[in-house]
Amino acid sequence: MEAMAHTTQSSRDHMLASWQVQRDWHPKDIERADGVYFWDASGQRYLDWLSSLFNVNIGHNHPRILTAIAEQLKQVAYVHPGFTTAARARLGELLAEISPGDLCKTFLTSGGGEANENAMKLARAFSGRQKIMTRYRSYHGSSAGAASATGGPRRLDDEPGVPWVVHLPDPDAYHSPVYRGRTQEEGDLVIADLIEDTIRYEGAENIAAILWEGYSGASGVIQPTRTFFARLSEICQKYGILYISDEVLSGFGRTGTWFGCEHYPELKVDMISFAKGVNSGYLPLGGVIVNRDIADHFENRLLPSGITNQGQPLSCAAAVANIEALQEEGIVARVSHLGEHLHARLQELADRHPVIGDIRGAGLLYCTELVANRATRAPLSPWNQSPSEALARFSKAILDGGLHTMVRWNWVFHCPPLTVTEAEIDEGIEILDAALSEIDPYYQD
Numbered sequence: 001m002e003a004m005a006h007t008t009q010s011s012r013d014h015m016l017a018s019w020q021v022q023r024d025w026h027p028k029d030i031e032r033a034d035g036v037y038f039w040d041a042s043g044q045r046y047l048d049w050l051s052s053l054f055n056v057n058i059g060h061n062h063p064r065i066l067t068a069i070a071e072q073l074k075q076v077a078y079v080h081p082g083f084t085t086a087a088r089a090r091l092g093e094l095l096a097e098i099s100p101g102d103l104c105k106t107f108l109t110s111g112g113g114e115a116n117e118n119a120m121k122l123a124r125a126f127s128g129r130q131k132i133m134t135r136y137r138s139y140h141g142s143s144a145g146a147a148s149a150t151g152g153p154r155r156l157d158d159e160p161g162v163p164w165v166v167h168l169p170d171p172d173a174y175h176s177p178v179y180r181g182r183t184q185e186e187g188d189l190v191i192a193d194l195i196e197d198t199i200r201y202e203g204a205e206n207i208a209a210i211l212w213e214g215y216s217g218a219s220g221v222i223q224p225t226r227t228f229f230a231r232l233s234e235i236c237q238k239y240g241i242l243y244i245s246d247e248v249l250s251g252f253g254r255t256g257t258w259f260g261c262e263h264y265p266e267l268k269v270d271m272i273s274f275a276k277g278v279n280s281g282y283l284p285l286g287g288v289i290v291n292r293d294i295a296d297h298f299e300n301r302l303l304p305s306g307i308t309n310q311g312q313p314l315s316c317a318a319a320v321a322n323i324e325a326l327q328e329e330g331i332v333a334r335v336s337h338l339g340e341h342l343h344a345r346l347q348e349l350a351d352r353h354p355v356i357g358d359i360r361g362a363g364l365l366y367c368t369e370l371v372a373n374r375a376t377r378a379p380l381s382p383w384n385q386s387p388s389e390a391l392a393r394f395s396k397a398i399l400d401g402g403l404h405t406m407v408r409w410n411w412v413f414h415c416p417p418l419t420v421t422e423a424e425i426d427e428g429i430e431i432l433d434a435a436l437s438e439i440d441p442y443y444q445d
């Protein structure tokens with residue numbers, strides 16, 4: 001107990017924490033983890049309903065990854081990025097193999113925001129155009145360019161941001177007035193028309209790329225239809241605009257396909273940015289996979305970027321083991337089925353608790369939106385403000401019940417590791433059920 005208190009206090013005294021008023025940071029001291037669980041130093045067990053931060057796709061402590069890191073460590077822990085290793089080469093092969101279309105070469109980074117910084121940089125260098133377009137409901141990272149690309153409110157702390165990002169009307173079917181009296185597909189087509197208008201106003205000849213989450217994640221799992229992506233792809237091709245799929249959160253099996261963009265066969269993807277699930281978060285790693293034209297472009301030209309940790313051998317070895325295990329153990333293949341179970345169980349919760357206004361997602365990436373009233377869709381906790389009394393109670397109840405997830409405003413995320421079993425999903429649903437019962441009285445008929 002004393003050691004735990006010391007760890008927490010020392011962390012508070014000498015560390016700065018992310019997205020946090022520091023005074024409010026009371027971190028749990030996590031001692032060990034296995035599969036879909038982790039334990040704090042007091043022995044309390046938590047069901048990891050968020051795959052830690054949407055990244056531990058394969059679950060904790062997977063033996064193949066542990067062995068791969070240990071073996072690589074015995075050989076060489078770090079090499080100059082101008083050199084290469086067998087692990088880096090194999091990772092390149094695997095990424096080319098699992099990527100859609102003619103995506104064939106990867107620029108490695110240390111994480112997701114840095115992947116997006118470089119995706120935007122390469123798109124601008126390749127096209128000779130300046131602007132990048134993104135949607136309002138998005139998160140792309142916290143460094144200057146990626147924060148500007150982010151459409152969500154985290155961008156607002158970094159204003160005015162870089163001058164070359166333009167935000168687009170958002171296909172937010174649950175809230176946008178565009179969808180009133182229209183089906184989602186009809187509304188999506190109106191949004192696509194508005195996007196085309198914005199492209200004309202901004203000058204199509206100035207626009208290098210559209211950057212869009214492969215499957216919306218921490219931005220609220222607000223995902224348009226296949227019809228939307230088919231139309232958006234047509235627009236990109238009409239104006240020669242590159243399409244970058246940000247798969248940092250949705251990659252590596254999260255939604256039942258290797259990448260979220262693969263749900264949309266008509267969508268032509270020119271680049272994929274990734275991180276998180278590439279090695280299930282065991283070590284820092286990210287990157288950008290580019291298509292053949294972009295790869296060829298830099299064959300005789302300088303590629304204007306570099307990172308000390310590019311090709312970090314331990315990170316690459318962990319990624320190779322992770323992707324091979326996801327493939328060979330059939331883990332990605334079982335996600336859709338597990339997702340159906342998760343969705344059905346969330347629907348049962350919605351049948352019992354009217355505070356659940358909406359359930360959105362695919363595979364093992366779900367979000368439930370909590371409302372004070374289903375007809376008005378009034379949020380049970382206000383957007384971009386401190387949690388309401390109801391949401392504070394809910395968050396405490398799930399954590400006390402032994403479930404770790406992200407509760408952001410009135411969104412609750414349901415994203416366990418892809419190795420979760422149906423019984424473990426049922427266990428999470430029970431904890432959520434009890435927590436929802438505590439906040440049922442906040443619903444207003």
Ligand SMILES: Cc1ncc(COP(=O)(O)O)c(C=O)c1O
Nearest residue numbers: 111112113139140141248249275
């Ligand atoms: C879609 C998306 N892009 C980019 C990022 C940023 O990645 P990182 O935190 O590794 O910089 C995130 C992180 O959550 C993300 O969800």
